[in-house]
Amino acid sequence: MNRNPFNATRFLGYVNEVTPQKVSIHIPSAWLLSQFRIEGETISGGNVGEYVAIEGERYGFVAKISSLKLPDSERKALSEKAVNDEGSQFHPIAEAELLMSFKMADPQAVEKTASRFPEIGSRVYAVSAAYIQMVLSADNRRMVVTKMPVVQLGGLVSNGVPCNLSLNALFGRHCAVIGTTGSGKSHTVSKLLYALVEETGNKIVILDPTGEYSTFDDNVAVESRIMGQTCHFPYRQLSIADLFYLLRPTAQSQRPILAQAIRSLKTVALAKRQGDKTLDSYIDEQGCLKKMGMEKRAVRGFQYKNINAIEDEYCSFDIKLLGFQIKAECVFESARDNATQRDDPSRWGGFDVRMNDYQASLKLRIQELLASNEFNALFNFKGDQPETSISAVDLFKGFLADKNKRVLRLDFSQTSSSFSAREIVANAIAKFLYNQAKNKDYLKSPLVLILDEAHLFVNKRLLDADQNVIPLDAFDLIAKECRKFGLFLCLSTQMPRDIPVGTLSQMGAFIVHRLINEQDRRTVEMACSSASKVALEYLPALGPGEALITGVEFAMPLVVKVSMPRYRPNSATPQLSVKQEG
Numbered sequence: 001m002n003r004n005p006f007n008a009t010r011f012l013g014y015v016n017e018v019t020p021q022k023v024s025i026h027i028p029s030a031w032l033l034s035q036f037r038i039e040g041e042t043i044s045g046g047n048v049g050e051y052v053a054i055e056g057e058r059y060g061f062v063a064k065i066s067s068l069k070l071p072d073s074e075r076k077a078l079s080e081k082a083v084n085d086e087g088s089q090f091h092p093i094a095e096a097e098l099l100m101s102f103k104m105a106d107p108q109a110v111e112k113t114a115s116r117f118p119e120i121g122s123r124v125y126a127v128s129a130a131y132i133q134m135v136l137s138a139d140n141r142r143m144v145v146t147k148m149p150v151v152q153l154g155g156l157v158s159n160g161v162p163c164n165l166s167l168n169a170l171f172g173r174h175c176a177v178i179g180t181t182g183s184g185k186s187h188t189v190s191k192l193l194y195a196l197v198e199e200t201g202n203k204i205v206i207l208d209p210t211g212e213y214s215t216f217d218d219n220v221a222v223e224s225r226i227m228g229q230t231c232h233f234p235y236r237q238l239s240i241a242d243l244f245y246l247l248r249p250t251a252q253s254q255r256p257i258l259a260q261a262i263r264s265l266k267t268v269a270l271a272k273r274q275g276d277k278t279l280d281s282y283i284d285e286q287g288c289l290k291k292m293g294m295e296k297r298a299v300r301g302f303q304y305k306n307i308n309a310i311e312d313e314y315c316s317f318d319i320k321l322l323g324f325q326i327k328a329e330c331v332f333e334s335a336r337d338n339a340t341q342r343d344d345p346s347r348w349g350g351f352d353v354r355m356n357d358y359q360a361s362l363k364l365r366i367q368e369l370l371a372s373n374e375f376n377a378l379f380n381f382k383g384d385q386p387e388t389s390i391s392a393v394d395l396f397k398g399f400l401a402d403k404n405k406r407v408l409r410l411d412f413s414q415t416s417s418s419f420s421a422r423e424i425v426a427n428a429i430a431k432f433l434y435n436q437a438k439n440k441d442y443l444k445s446p447l448v449l450i451l452d453e454a455h456l457f458v459n460k461r462l463l464d465a466d467q468n469v470i471p472l473d474a475f476d477l478i479a480k481e482c483r484k485f486g487l488f489l490c491l492s493t494q495m496p497r498d499i500p501v502g503t504l505s506q507m508g509a510f511i512v513h514r515l516i517n518e519q520d521r522r523t524v525e526m527a528c529s530s531a532s533k534v535a536l537e538y539l540p541a542l543g544p545g546e547a548l549i550t551g552v553e554f555a556m557p558l559v560v561k562v563s564m565p566r567y568r569p570n571s572a573t574p575q576l577s578v579k580q581e582g
């Protein structure tokens with residue numbers, strides 16, 4: 001196959017203007033733009049979206065045509081016949097965006113750079129499909145892996161050249177799949193998921209908010225669990241911060257009391273676990289820590305001795321007691337000695353009615369949460385979940401240890417969105433994986449965490465009772481810190497503007513389907529520096545399954561038509577029906 005991009009039969013024109021981003025090409029005759037066939041392949045001259053090669057002295061360049069026009073002086077003479085005629089007297093001007101360069105001595109060694117430019121007068125050629133294919137695979141070859149896993153994503157929109165992308169290049173620095181609803185994100189994710197299963201030996205966890213990926217369940221390598229039915233996240237494994245998200249205490253009067261109550265209950269739980277008797281007289285018949293009128297010293301001493309366990313981040317206490325303990329916390333800081341009429345700071349004082357009144361909404365929220373069967377099934381508050389519902393922590397441990405299981409699908413379709421439970425559970429799972437990654441568990445064999453409809457999980461607008469933004473930051477931390485630890489994030493969303501910019505800007509690869517909303521486009525533009533503005537201009541015009549692919553590991557942005565995945569996600573839009581007569 002002839003891989004030289006410069007072939008006289010494909011000559012298109014000359015460079016007549018160079019700016020940092022673009023070159024302008026003078027085309028001596030409009031006739032050169034028409035499609036033709038050589039050596040069995042169709043070369044579509046120089047239409048918008050096509051690739052061209054520019055022949056410099058030492059360096060050659062690949063560029064993509066972004067606009068085409070006639071000089072003003074020629075526009076008046078325009079007629080359909082005249083433009084396409086052989087020997088046409090029209091001289092169109094094309095603008096093309098520079099994508100990459102290569103040494104003239106070695107056209108196969110492509111480089112992505114903005115520091116070299118073609119000279120005025122350089123010759124421009126339409127490039128063949130084979131050359132583009134070569135560039136794509138050369139790009140893949142840069143990865144230092146002997147046999148590289150690839151995904152056969154589909155074909156280039158402009159000329160159908162098959163597009164095989166390195167999975168390392170896609171996932172190695174996290175990946176975002178973006179597009180409006182119905183643009184084909186889930187199909188693309190399904191395609192990627194299948195490629196990961198077939199081509200790599202790695203494990204994949206997918207958080208599936210709507211149950212769309214249940215079509216994968218008949219694959220033996222897939223373990224599938226429905227959150228709140230066949231899997232729960234034990235509340236004792238939630239962090240104290242997670243519990244605060246669920247309960248949303250007001251900052252001034254509820255937050256400190258809640259923190260105190262948690263500390264007291266952890267103290268009780270720890271004393272029981274250690275068989276320590278010193279606090280026995282403090283523990284009431286329910287199991288709460290009594291404070292009213294009690295000496296502080298023994299409690300303080302015990303807490304001081306066990307400070308690490310009591311201040312650790314987990315909810316290792318009996319949550320059923322939380323409402324009662326909050327009431328027990330509502331005491332004055334110092335007792336009053338009746339005889340001397342002096343404050344006695346060594347003991348807690350009497351019941352503080354006003355403080356207790358302030359806790360009403362918090363206690364109500366706790367009651368509501370604990371009484372709901374749905375939340376009990378999700379967090380196992382009552383410790384009564386049947387054996388059919390496994391703890392997420394055990395599930396992960398089993399999944400990671402089982403050689404035959406490759407994909408863990410966690411189905412959130414039954415999970416309530418009230419109390420922000422879905423976000424909190426997803427965040428807790430992400431935190432769990434984050435901790436494992438930091439523990440170097442995935443260094444040898446990276447794990448890919450896929451998050452479909454990420455805006456449902458990574459909601460940057462979650463507010464607490466005082467309207468402060470709550471940072472549910474586990475995904476953010478993964479994006480920022482976990483690449484080196486082998487935990488790769490792949491998130492798909494229709495609302496990039498709802499994803500924290502910090503998370504989005506860590507993404508090394510973008511697969512952007514049709515995107516109409518101006519604000520979303522701007523968000524993507526800000527996040528992916530490598531995609532030039534010109535490439536992003538195609539976004540509103542893309543059809544279903546068509547996507548712009550860009551990223552640090554790719555030599556140039558590509559517009560690809562993604563082919564149908566083996567397992568189609570379950571996402572068909574229900575159809576309106578014709579009215580039945582009679």
Ligand SMILES: Nc1ncnc2c1ncn2[C@@H]1O[C@H](COP(=O)(O)OP(=O)(O)OP(=O)(O)O)[C@@H](O)[C@H]1O
Nearest residue numbers: 181182183184185186187494544545562563564571
């Ligand atoms: N690669 C493709 N080729 C052809 N058609 C496609 C392709 N991908 C998706 N479609 C069509 O677009 C429809 C929507 O696809 P999909 O559910 O993947 O979109 P989505 O972006 O995930 O939407 P949502 O945001 O609603 O989840 C599909 O039903 C399918 O008919």
Ligand SMILES: [Mg+2]
Nearest residue numbers: 185186187571
């Ligand atoms: Mg979808």
